[in-house]
Amino acid sequence: GRFGFKSNNASLLDQIAAAMAGDLGLTSRAYPAQPCMPAQTACREAPAGGDPELSEAQLQTIAFYLAHLQPPARRDPDSPGVRRGERHFHALGCAACHRPQLRTAADAASPLLRDRLFEPYTDLLLHDMGEGLADGRPDHLAGPRDWRTAPLWGIGQVQAGNAAGFLHDGRARSLAEAILWHGGEAQAARDRYAALPRTARDDLHGFLGSL
Template sequence: MGVACQPGNGSPAPGLPPEPVPGFVEPGEEAPGGTTSVAGTGTGAFTQPAGNLSLERRSEFLVGEAFFEADWFPAPHARTDRDGLGPLFHAVSCLACHPRGGRGAPPGPGEPTLSLLVRLSLPGTKPWGAPVPEPTYGDQLQPLAVASVAPEGRVEVRTTEQPGTFEDGEAYSLQVPELVLSGLAYGPLHPETRLSPRVAQPMFGLGLLAAVPEETVRAWEDPDDVDGDGISGRANRVWSARQGRTVLGRFGWKANQPDLEHQNAGALAGDLGITSPLSPAEPCTLSQAECQVAPSGGVPELDARKLAALTFYTHLIGVPARQGVDRPEVLKGKALFHQTGCARCHRPRLETGPLEGYPELAGQTLWPYTDLLLHDLGEALADGREDFLASGREWRTQPLWGLGRTHQVSGHTRLLHDGRARSVMEAILWHGGEAEGSRERVRRLSREDRLALLAFLDSL
């Protein structure tokens, strides 16, 4: 690890694409989503239909987009196709948490926790491996409720500064978050409750990750670090209600969702209180009597046809094309990305296979910079929450494509699972565990090299 690849050096493992070549522009890098890539550069860069989507198929995309953007209302409501919000909820629409299809951020002082939610769990897992919910408040804290029900509580994020220095003496500071819960309406939390804040993730390119063959992901597993490189990624195995069995986990901060249909159904139920065929239960616990008897918007509140349209939409949002891939500082930064070992987890290139119902996604060469595996990122980023096979220190490798568009689309540059990092460099400096070696290599870079690395990441 840490040696830059050169043209023609080595061969990939069976079934994997060739190793990318740092320092050179490779065919297709400018279109990280293959032919699904789009040329959008404005605030709508994360909301465009896949570039190869036919006009006929775009109509279904627009139907799903309407459901993604629509506000929901408490039942009963004159709009019976949009009622059923809550009784407990976090937001009134998918778009509220993913503004412009982009990344969420933690709240500032006095702001609501709109695009940051707090998962609640107890130690251990349920029979199929899912987290054990807190008995009174359930799986996540709900700050909003319909008129007849008390909201569960409020969340404040307090921060302190943690100073540090690069090896050349330049100072930096990391922002250490602390969650403070107040106004708990249904009594105290269980004393062993674990709190895990999560910000919303970008929505584009998800269908392409769903189309990466399982054997590709599994080929990169090395749970026992047999090759001795310090990287021991492993796949999560999660429960699929649709298939009635455990399957590869791909989505969510801990790869705890098997596919986008389950991801969407879980978010609708957990964040909006909207039931669907895959998530038919309202987010009410036995301690919340008013919640259990509140009016419903139907059973389910989002039927299978609407869930299918939303799932279609989330599969086919195009990936923004890159710009400046051949700039000298970008190519230098690309080489440094490999030399520091970042590419060991943030795998640059993937190939997609067939995905039923989505011919547009098959046979694409991708540049997402992820291996979709779980990695131990150290105690500083740990949340203590077990999630199927994921430990409290493990997180799925986040894709880096679109990273340079974050500020333009989302209006901020907050990164990591709880948004604690205010910049790309801060996100790197928070990495520990398996990534500690790479972090320290970055910390030892000269200022010129650090700027080149950031120029490369900003070009993605």
């Protein structure tokens, strides 16, 4: 799969149906039962909104909308500090997993999405991120330490929010904390980041903020 923190959904439609069921309690053809535990009597007794609550047409419409959202525009990509930060990003080894560019399939279902170069800053693959980020449980083929590389596009806009939290569970209060939590396959890049002088770190943060 390519969708979800642990790449446990194979398609955008699967990811939407799983989120609708797990986060909102809405049934669909993929998740026909309410996700209520035996002790959750109020959940089990709540009125249903249909059987299923989300039609196939609604799921397809949501998937079309999300698939065709325009990527966030970069900000000040040519400023000297951002350019220096981008060089640090590559020198540290961050781009090995946070790949700057990917290309869509030539036979993508939507003609608008075929053979398109885009810049998500991810490889969409699972990586062992170390014990510090482990959640203590496997998820399909992903182990407790395995996480899909998070896309970085738009991260500068997230950072501007008042309640910005980074990593899969929002534990990191800043980009610096998020980087320092990296371990496992990313340990070497994390250590190189920790050894940077303050000015180089600031440039790297500026580059990330521009995405």
